[in-house]
């Protein structure tokens with residue numbers, strides 16, 4: 001479809017004006033178009049070689065994915081030393097090296113409520129082969145100051161770079177970062193000097209905030225779960241508590257009162273690094289009343305003493321197939337879920353816009369980590385890569401939630417230090433893997449430093465995408481509803497598809513170490529008015545639920561999904577766009593769902609009686625006259641001009 005004719009632009013203006021009368025003067029975004037690529041549906045496509053290895057990856061603007069590596073001898077140079085960060089433009093497929101300033105080796109990250117990306121923790125300054133550098137303030141082979149404080153305010157024009165935060169945090173290697181209700185971040189756990197697992201001599205069993213709120217606070221769960229307490233799996237829950245899963249233990253943390261409440265131990269397997277299970281909060285929806293359930297799949301059944309025993313020959317140790325889930329605001333007990341088809345350590349879970357969850361990357365044998373051990377595969381502590389993705393459907397019946405139907409295998413092993421992120425067009429970027437202490441490639445290296453970058457195309461990818469009109473640029477917590485217009489093409493020519501339409505907001509998260517920190521999927525409440533005569537419709541959509549613990553403020557992507565086919569996602573701002581307490585507004589009632597059966601006043605010649613009838617139906621809805629006028633304009637817009 002080409003650009004809109006002038007007449008329809010005028011109608012868009014009329015529509016906006018009508019919406020404005022309803023109290024929605026908020027800015028709307030141009031309708032998304034179609035993906036620029038055609039994909040190999042269910043399969044992978046190599047799109048190029050990254051400049052640095054994708055230990056950490058995140059989508060920060062509609063066009064830019066940012067890569068962060070550890071300090072190592074990547075051939076790409078910046079400012080006279082090897083680069084360990086880069087930017088990838090999705091539209092041009094061009095890349096540029098960036099100067100990450102600090103050693104981001106095994107750092108954590110997340111996005112703040114103002115859109116700034118935080119990268120904290122990581123290693124101290126090093127020189128070749130990962131050996132400690134003489135200076136912690138720069139100079140040497142890599143000119144890499146101690147890594148605790150990089151900030152990126154992303155941009156889409158290629159001009160931005162990493163900066164140093166004025167606020168240095170405590171020394172943390174392998175910390176977890178979660179964004180809170182006010183758009184600030186909590187930073188949890190880690191060790192001071194690194195290693196495969198933690199130990200008491202270097203443990204940092206505390207949490208702190210960014211920006212700082214005082215000294216770090218001791219956390220009993222982190223203190224009591226050595227040695228596998230690195231990268232503690234952490235989610236802000238709708239209750240406002242945090243779920244923390246570390247080694248075999250689980251708690252909820254009230255971080256305002258510093259009180260931890262123990263829940264059951266996780267069954268079957270250790271889920272945190274280095275066992276590195278796939279983990280994700282399942283979609284929060286009106287149907288589940290925005291109740292959070294967290295899914296953990298895979299990992300390794302390793303007892304605390306076993307990690308450091310000489311007899312623990314890591315790459316021979318089978319990963320787990322166990323999947324369990326927990327609904328911590330309701331129950332402290334885990335529930336068994338369908339087993340993974342393949343055992344996996346180091347799998348990434350990616351929330352797809354259609355509400356399903358993609359599981360990819362990882363290995364059947366061994367765990368995360370690497371070292372100079374005689375039994376290591378090169379340096380890798382894992383082998384037997386799992387190359388076939390598998391998709392989990394939370395809505396499917398017990399025993400049938402996993403499927404690889406129609407999915408093809410990748411050709412690239414993705415072991416330790418690989419990552420993945422959803423892209424705006426609903427595909428998934430997959431990159432990284434480097435179970436080596438430094439840049440290591442060559443014909444004899446089984447698991448080299450991996451630059452090959454792929455796109456995975458989910459089953460919906462090549463279908464014609466909905467092009468919804470009326471998507472807002474910014475969302476409040478509660479407040480007035482807004483209308484989204486879908487034409488006949490958007491509804492695949494069937495007004496009944498409105499019944500299978502949803503509006504979802506996804507935070508794609510900061511991907512590293514088999515976690516996507518901050519990844520979240522929230523479906524907005526919605527009703528609709530459909531017009532059977534021309535198979536068009538208007539969605540009446542609520543703002544965010546009036547609780548920023550359901551989804552923290554900051555940038556996210558919005559998708560309109562019709563019968564399992566998502567629109568191209570548009571980047572939007574959740575909340576105020578600034579750090580601080582978010583306003584919670586009263587939630588406006590939505591008009592009743594209704595399909596107008598008669599031909600109404602559309603351009604295909606509905607009678608005046610029909611118009612009156614359909615208007616009458618609309619007038620009985622809660623929004624009254626203005627709503628009717630709005631829908632009328634919408635009908636004109638959707639039916640006559642395409």
Ligand SMILES: [Cu+2]
Pocket residue numbers: 105106417513
């Ligand atoms: Cu690491």
